[in-house]
Amino acid sequence: MKDFDEALRAFAAEVGSDGAVCVRGGATRWSLGGEPAPSTREVQAPAGVVEFEPAEMTVRVRAGTPVAELHEKLAAAGQRTALPERAGSTVGGALMAGESSIARLGLGPVRDALLQARYVCADGRLASAGAGTVKNVSGFDLCRLLVGSLGTLGLVGEVLVRTVPVGESERWVRVRNADPAEARSCFTAASVLWDGNDVWALLSGYEVDVDDDLGRLEGLGACEEVAGPPELPAHRWSCSPAEAAAFASSNGAAGPFVAEIGVGVVHASEPQLPGPVAPGVAELNRRFKERFDPDGRLNPGRDPLRKP
Amino acid sequence: MASTLASATRRVLGSRRRGTRDTTRPSDNPADAALVDDLIEAVGADRVRADTAARYLASRDASIYRDGNAGPVCYPGSTSDVVACIKVASRHGRAVSPRGAGTGLAGGAAPLGQPVVLSMTRMDKLLELDLDNGVAWVQPGMVNLDLTRALAPYGVHYAPDPSSQAACTIGGNVANNSGGPHCLAYGVTSAHVLAVEVVLSDASVVTLGDLTAEPVGYDLRGAFVGSEGMCGIATAVAVRLTPNPSAVQTMLLSFGDVSDAAATVSAIIAAGIVPAAIEMLDQRCVVAVEDFAQAGYPRDAAAVLLVEVDGATGGVAIASEKVAAIAWSHQAMNVHTAADEAERARLWKGRKSAFGAVANVMPDYYLHDTVVPRTRLVEVLERIYEIVERYDLMVLNVFHAGDGNLHPILAYDSRVPGTEERVHAAGREIIEMSLDMGGALSGEHGIGVEKRDHMARMFSEVDLEQQNRLRASFDPYCRMNPGKVMPSAHSCSDIAALRASDASGVWG
Numbered sequence: 001m002k003d004f005d006e007a008l009r010a011f012a013a014e015v016g017s018d019g020a021v022c023v024r025g026g027a028t029r030w031s032l033g034g035e036p037a038p039s040t041r042e043v044q045a046p047a048g049v050v051e052f053e054p055a056e057m058t059v060r061v062r063a064g065t066p067v068a069e070l071h072e073k074l075a076a077a078g079q080r081t082a083l084p085e086r087a088g089s090t091v092g093g094a095l096m097a098g099e100s101s102i103a104r105l106g107l108g109p110v111r112d113a114l115l116q117a118r119y120v121c122a123d124g125r126l127a128s129a130g131a132g133t134v135k136n137v138s139g140f141d142l143c144r145l146l147v148g149s150l151g152t153l154g155l156v157g158e159v160l161v162r163t164v165p166v167g168e169s170e171r172w173v174r175v176r177n178a179d180p181a182e183a184r185s186c187f188t189a190a191s192v193l194w195d196g197n198d199v200w201a202l203l204s205g206y207e208v209d210v211d212d213d214l215g216r217l218e219g220l221g222a223c224e225e226v227a228g229p230p231e232l233p234a235h236r237w238s239c240s241p242a243e244a245a246a247f248a249s250s251n252g253a254a255g256p257f258v259a260e261i262g263v264g265v266v267h268a269s270e271p272q273l274p275g276p277v278a279p280g281v282a283e284l285n286r287r288f289k290e291r292f293d294p295d296g297r298l299n300p301g302r303d304p305l306r307k308p
Numbered sequence: 309m310a311s312t313l314a315s316a317t318r319r320v321l322g323s324r325r326r327g328t329r330d331t332t333r334p335s336d337n338p339a340d341a342a343l344v345d346d347l348i349e350a351v352g353a354d355r356v357r358a359d360t361a362a363r364y365l366a367s368r369d370a371s372i373y374r375d376g377n378a379g380p381v382c383y384p385g386s387t388s389d390v391v392a393c394i395k396v397a398s399r400h401g402r403a404v405s406p407r408g409a410g411t412g413l414a415g416g417a418a419p420l421g422q423p424v425v426l427s428m429t430r431m432d433k434l435l436e437l438d439l440d441n442g443v444a445w446v447q448p449g450m451v452n453l454d455l456t457r458a459l460a461p462y463g464v465h466y467a468p469d470p471s472s473q474a475a476c477t478i479g480g481n482v483a484n485n486s487g488g489p490h491c492l493a494y495g496v497t498s499a500h501v502l503a504v505e506v507v508l509s510d511a512s513v514v515t516l517g518d519l520t521a522e523p524v525g526y527d528l529r530g531a532f533v534g535s536e537g538m539c540g541i542a543t544a545v546a547v548r549l550t551p552n553p554s555a556v557q558t559m560l561l562s563f564g565d566v567s568d569a570a571a572t573v574s575a576i577i578a579a580g581i582v583p584a585a586i587e588m589l590d591q592r593c594v595v596a597v598e599d600f601a602q603a604g605y606p607r608d609a610a611a612v613l614l615v616e617v618d619g620a621t622g623g624v625a626i627a628s629e630k631v632a633a634i635a636w637s638h639q640a641m642n643v644h645t646a647a648d649e650a651e652r653a654r655l656w657k658g659r660k661s662a663f664g665a666v667a668n669v670m671p672d673y674y675l676h677d678t679v680v681p682r683t684r685l686v687e688v689l690e691r692i693y694e695i696v697e698r699y700d701l702m703v704l705n706v707f708h709a710g711d712g713n714l715h716p717i718l719a720y721d722s723r724v725p726g727t728e729e730r731v732h733a734a735g736r737e738i739i740e741m742s743l744d745m746g747g748a749l750s751g752e753h754g755i756g757v758e759k760r761d762h763m764a765r766m767f768s769e770v771d772l773e774q775q776n777r778l779r780a781s782f783d784p785y786c787r788m789n790p791g792k793v794m795p796s797a798h799s800c801s802d803i804a805a806l807r808a809s810d811a812s813g814v815w816g
Contacts, residue, residue, distance in 0.1 A: 055578035055683045078580050099522060111527060112499045127770045131748035133679040135496065135711045137485045137534050138749040138759075138766055139793055140775040144498065144530025148522070154774075165580035187554065187620040208622030240519040242440035262442075264521030277524065280514035284781065285525045291777040305525045 004126050007046035007062060008118055011157045014043050017124030022299045023151050025093025026066065028086040032097055032308060033150045037301035045092045045157050049073050057163045058115060058134060063092025063156045079163040082107040092156045098148025098304075099236065102229055104263050106190025106204050107164055114143045116160035122153075122293040132160055145288070148307075151299040153292040167204030171214065172228050175199045178220040180245065180261040186213040192261040193229055196248040199261075200229050232258050236308050237272040239264045277305055343400045344380050347424070350392035355383045355430075366425040369410045369417040370472075372674055373757050376418030378405075378425045385430050387505065387513060387543040394511045394541070397424040398787065404509070405789045406537045408449065408480030411472040413675055414756030416484065416536045420791035426541060428479050434458050435544060441519050442549045443502060448479025448542045455547070464549035467494035470752070471660055479542050485534030487752030489585040489659065492710040493618075494550060496752065498533040505544035506532060509783040519546065531778055536754050537789035539782035553618035556584070557628045558646040558655055561635040562609035566590055569611035570685035572638040573709045576615070577682060579634060581627050586710030587614040587659050590689075592669075593704040593717070600665035603658025604651070609641055613709065614659050662706040663717070670702065670719035674731050678742035679751040682712035691741050692716050699734040701727075713751035714742065740765065755793045763795045 004012075015021055021043050022036040030036075045063035049070060052059045054077035061070055067085045074080050083094040084101035100109045116130035129142035146153060167188070175183065180194040188205035201217060203210045217223050233256055239247070244259040244266050255269030285305050289296070340358055347356045357363075358380040366378035379402060384390045397404045403423035410417050419425050431447035434455065438444065439462060446455055452473040456465045469488035470476055476486070482504060487496045494500075503517035517529030532539050563569040573586055589597065589612050594605045605612050613635070617627040632643045646652040666673045680688045689705065696703040696718065707715040716738060720727045739749065739762055749759050749766050763772060776794055780786075 053681075053683060055574050056681055057577060057582075098527070104521075108495070108499070111530060112495055121770065121774065125770045127774045128768065129771065129774065131679065131766070132746045133681060133712055133748045133751070135487060135491070135679050135708075135713050135751040136748040137487075137496075137752055137754050139755055139763060139772075140539075140778040141485065141498065141530055141534045142774060142778060144527050144533070145778060147530070148527055153526075165582065185551075205620070206623035206626050208626065209620040212620065212622060238520040238522040238524070240441050240521075242438075244521075245440070260521070264519075274524075278514065280508075280512050281516070281525060281528070284514065284516075284528055287784075288526050288528075288531075288778075288781045291781045292774075307522070307524045 003128060004118060005050070007048070008126060008157045011043070011046050011155075012120045012124060012126050015120045015124055015155055018295075018297065020297045020300045021155070023092065023155050025064065025090035025096075026086065026088035028089040029093065029097040029099070033302045033304050033306045035301055036299060040300060043155070045090070045155070050158065052077070054079060056134075058160055059163055060158065060160050061091050062158050063090065063095075065091045067091055067094055074163055075166065078166050080107075080166055081161050081163055082110055082113040083161070084110070091159060091161070095147050095156065095159065096149060096151045100263070100265070102193070102260065103190040103202055103204070104260065104265075105192065106167075106202070111144060111147045113162050114147050114159060115162055117143055117146050117156050118158040119146070119154040119156045122295065122298055126157075127154065130160070134162060148304055150302045150304050152289060152302055152304065153298065155298060167206070167210070169207040169210040170202065170204045171210060172200060172202050172226045173214065173217055174224055174226045175201070175217050175220050176222040178217075182220050183217060184262045186216055188213045191229070194259050194261050195230065195257065200226065202229070230258055232267040233269045235268050235271045237266040237268055238308065239266055272308060274306070340380055343396070343402065343424070346396045346400070347380055347382055347393060350396050351382060351384060351389045355385065355389060357381050357383075366407060366427060367419060369412040369415060371413045371415045371418070371756065371758055373415035373418050376415070376420065377422050378419045379422040381425045381427055383427050383430045387507065390426060390507045390541055390543055391511050391513065393424060393426055394507060394509065398509075398511065403787045403790045404541070406479070406483070406541045408477035408483070409451070409472070409475045411476040412480060412484060412756065413677065413753045414750065414758040416754050416756030416789070416792055417480070418757060420757070423790070428477065428541075431543065432477075437462070439549070443519055443546050444549060445544055445546050446478050447544060448477060448482070450478050452476050452478060452481060459549060462549075463552050465552055466547055467491070467500055467550045468497045471663060478545050478547065482533055482542050482545055483535065483537045484752070484754040487708065487713065489587050489708060491752075492586060492708065493582050493584045498530060500548045500550075501529065501533050501545060502548055503546040504529055504532055504542045506540040506542055508540045509785060509787040513543070517546070532782070534754070535779065535782070536756060536792050538779055538792055540788060553584075555621040555624040556616060556618040556652070557624050558652045559615045559628060559631060560605065560644045560646070560655055561613040561615060561631075562606045562641045563611050563613075564609065564639065564641050566611045566689055567686045568638045568640070569613055570689055570709070572613060572635050572640070573685055574683050575634045575638065576631055577710065579630060581617070581630055583615050583627070583631065583710060584618045585614070585616045586708070588612070588705065588707055588709035589614070589659070589662065590705040592702070593662055593706045596665040596669050596704060597658045597662055600668055601658050601661045603654050605658055606642065614655060659706070662704075666704060666717055666719050669704070670721055672722045673717050673719045674735060676714065676716045676718070676735055676738055677750050677753040678714050678739055678747055680712045680714060680742050680745045680747035682710070684745050685709060685712065688714065688742065688745055692738055695734055695737045695741065699730045701730060701734055708751070711751070712747070757792060760793060761795050763793070
């Protein structure tokens with residue numbers, strides 16, 4: 001219990017031990033996996049950076065902290081996290097949505113970023129999963145289970161997240177009518193986006209390597225430096241990298257799109273049709289929910305199987 | 309055609325075996341005879357062994373734990389063999405324990421309560437190479453290094469590289485969420501497994517995860533990796549392929565003082581450099597390695613750091629210059645960069661043969677595995693030397709310094725009365741000290757039997773109950789590799805499973 005500070009205990013008390021509750025972060029992905037059931041009591045996770053030790057490359061932060069605020073603090077030490085920044089999005093919300101940053105090639109997926117979680121269980125008690133170190137295999141890996149769970153298994157109050165160094169040089173470039181596979185093979189490519197014609201790449205790393213890769217991209221076509229990625233269509237598709245690379249030819253009905261090459265996320269104008277879920281997988285999902293939240297009080301109405 | 313013939317032969321053998329009592333493959337456990345017959349009927353005589361030798365071999369792993377007790381041992385060749393074995397075991401009320409190469413160091417593969425053991429080593433094929441998705445589907449019995457060798461022509465590799473990589477299997481790596489030196493930059497097994505085909509305890513087959521960027525539903529793949537065989541048996545694994553870096557530099561930094569070496573590690577990380585690996589060996593280990601493998605480590609150094617930086621050429625040059633500067637500013641005796649691939653291989657050979665080298669020093673050793681915050685390495689090493697000295701033991705330190713993953717090796721001679729007790733007492737203190745420093749029980753070896761009873765020191769009752777919910781969601785009846793990881797108070801169903809297996813499997 002000594003690990004749970006006052007903010008966490010107050011959060012647990014607010015959640016209590018009965019009645020349906022849903023957590024509101026920045027509400028940027030509020031309907032992901034379904035809208036919270038109407039008239040569910042809303043709670044908010046505590047906010048604030050608890051501890052940042054740059055030489056450890058980890059940060060302990062409360063779940064209600066805006067990602068942008070966290071990153072501003074980390075930037076002073078030349079670091080950031082793998083969490084995506086959406087206007088107003090929170091650390092807890094980003095972890096529970098489980099969607100990766102557009103720079104996933106460079107930063108890694110969100111699912112690998114969580115090292116330790118302190119959370120309120122369905123019965124209102126506080127639990128801790130994972131460890132305070134960058135490496136840990138002590139018992140079953142609840143942290144992986146919590147990422148992307150939409151707050152349906154436990155309500156995260158405080159987390160320890162891995163940080164990554166910000167590249168010495170970071171530049172977005174746009175190359176007209178280029179082969180995205182070529183751009184993907186650049187070592188410093190932290191993001192390669194493709195709309196069927198043009199490629200946008202975020203190069204991040206040592207300046208000398210970024211300059212080398214810029215030279216390679218210039219060889220692919222008309223190349224210009226840009227402020228950032230293109231406007232992304234509203235809907236997020238989850239594809240395999242090979243499907244994303246062949247997206248233009250196979251998904252004419254999706255409308256204009258931007259595919260994340262090497263990752264598989266595709267931002268398209270039309271929503272992705274839900275694919276079939278194997279009965280065995282659906283059954284396991286049901287069993288997890290039932291074991292962790294037998295009364296169904298945590299974020300009712302939301303279901304990770306119904307993403308996106 | 310061949311498979312039809314094989315299954316016909318199998319049926320004939322099976323029926324003959326039931327008529328005439330086992331004479332060709334005697335089981336020295338008569339109470340298991342019916343179980344063995346059913347297993348043979350299910351998967352064929354060439355895939356089942358119940359003799360003492362086979363069971364003895366399947367009763368241990370590379371840990372010092374000696375109380376494992378295997379029932380009949382099966383060697384499935386396919387997912388359907390695994391399904392069939394689990395069905396038979398279940399019908400006989402027996403638990404099932406999977407097993408890879410048995411290189412685990414925590415007793416995770418030591419079967420408890422005479423379960424049916426499934427040795428996965430015959431399922432050792434590379435099933436599919438999918439370069440468009442950067443993925444390979446492999447069977448669980450494939451040896452880690454065999455996979456990397458098979459991938460070499462394509463310019464990619466499988467990143468996790470445990471010290472036992474020449475013997476350990478991918479399935480065992482998945483069960484233990486294994487690490488290795490290069491996990492500092494590339495991440496542990498969990499980060500490299502995209503999907504797993506699993507046979508659950510009810511003999512159903514499910515695929516957890518898939519090749520898409522963000523699979524729907526709970527991350528069951530992530531929950532399964534590291535579950536030490538207690539959530540099901542992996543029968544196919546989709547692993548992520550990592551492109552080989554275009555440039556690599558391996559450096560050997562030597563120090564006159566262990567604290568300077570440890571401080572150098574923290575300083576490298578603090579400078580925003582993430583090397584592919586930072587390994588540390590203290591003097592006693594350096595000497596043992598030199599005697600054994602002649603890797604070219606300086607015997608007079610109190611500690612050496614093996615640092616590898618990789619990436620694109622320009623950045624690698626800059627990073628290695630920075631590492632060298634940091635080392636010099638921490639009173640390094642010498643900074644040496646491997647001149648060519650041969651020297652690089654020799655430096656790594658020293659590190660990877662460290663555990664073998666210990667055999668030249670003392671007949672027995674106990675290898676520990678805890679993690680501490682990497683900023684506290686100096687303090688932690690001082691404490692380890694202090695503890696070991698107090699117990700009048702010898703310690704060799706060789707470990708993944710970059711991520712704070714300690715591997716103190718307590719070397720001893722078990723023939724000296726009272727030594728093992730001192731080894732265990734010192735080990736316990738090292739574990740408790742690591743936890744007091746804000747660390748973790750295990751960084752890559754897992755909990756198994758070895759650290760099961762330390763779990764309550766790291767986790768509260770509520771925490772353990774939450775972990776048990778994960779396991780019970782996969783296996784409500786605790787039939788898969790029972791008795792591991794969770795301390796006894798949290799394994800009520802395990803106890804029932806172990807008792808059930810004892811009741812039907814008493815052998816004299």
